[in-house]
Amino acid sequence: MERKSYPTDLTDMEWEILAPLIPPAKEGGHPPTTDMGEICNAIYYHLKTGCQWNMLPGDFPPKSTVYSYYRKWHGQGVWEKFNHTLGGQVRSKLGKSTQPIALAADSQSVNTGPKKGDVYGFDGCKKVKGRKGHTLVDSLGLMLKLVVSEANAPERILAAYALMELLEEPTELLEKVQVLWVDSGYDGDKFALAVWFLIQAHVEVIGPTEQEFKVLPQPWVVERTFGWFNQYHRLSKDYERLTQMREGAIYALMTRIMLLPLVSSTFTL
Known part of the structure; x- marks a missing residue:
């Protein structure tokens, strides 16, 4: 019997885009029987609703199987690779180069759950006890790198660290960058x-002046990205014991967000 559909389910067109990126099963042994599309649907359902893993609806694959793939893919850097690949596809569809020339950096602090x-x-600035996500995005707000730390970590040090981490990855995302937009x-x-x-990019600090008020769109593409995070209840707090799992959750939800403009002729970021 066909299972009930959920709003977070991948459409056929979205799955056609995502399926080639799924790591193949290991050779040898018993042939795989797990429906990888259903694994992804269960992960996106969990992120959107914020439900505990053992409270996933029974018509999804077993929660132990879903969580195993979710954690394994993060450990192998699969979610981050999904982000880079889909981000390049989104930029191409919108008529932009896959290598951005402008980046923006900012951080978001969230409270931790019981398992902190x-x-x-x-x-102290935002009066939040928990953790801080240092986020590096392109001019569309598509995430390039995320580093989760304690909430009182220095922003400048962690932003530089995020750039260093991205430089060590086998991508060419930073080769054409000319400017990094930040706040004060x-x-x-x-x-x-x-x-x-x-x-070899210059830092442009964007902020209001005493003489004039004006709209400052450039660095606040990061704020829009944070707004996307807020639509997923799993991220309302940091429920994870390990910071790496918080990073994995954000990389995973960004893959879901980026599929939308890829299958729509009218959707724009």
Whole structure:
């Protein structure tokens, strides 16, 4: 009997895009019987609703199987590879180069749940006790790199660290970058010099002036990305014991978001 459909389910067109990116099963042994499309549907359902793994609807594959793939794919960097591949496809569809020339960086602090683990702190500016996600996005708000730390971690150090992590990956995403947009929390000659040494781009601090109020769209593409995060109840708090699993959840939900403009003729970011 065909199972009940959920709003988070992949459409046939979305699955056609995602399916080739799924890691193949290991050779040898018993032929795989798991429906990988249903694994993805269960993961997206979990992220959207925020339900516990053992409370997934019974018409999905067993929760132990779903969680095993979810965690294994993060450990192997699969979710992040999905992001880079789908992000390039989105940029191409919108008529942009797959290699961005402008980036934006910012951070979002969230409270931790009962299982807060060892990495947590207090963000005095935002009055949040928990963790902070340092996010690096392109000019469309598509995520390139995420680093989760304690909430009181210095923003400039973690932004530089995110750039270093991205440079070590087998991608060419930073080769054409000319400018990094940030807010006043990242101001300073040392940070600007570090960015120049890493990617030969200059830092542009965007903020209001005393003389004039004006709309400042460039760095706030990150805020729109944070708004996408807020649509997924699993991210309302950091429920994970390990920071890596928080990162995995955000990379996973971004894959779901980026599939929408790829299958729609009218949807834009």
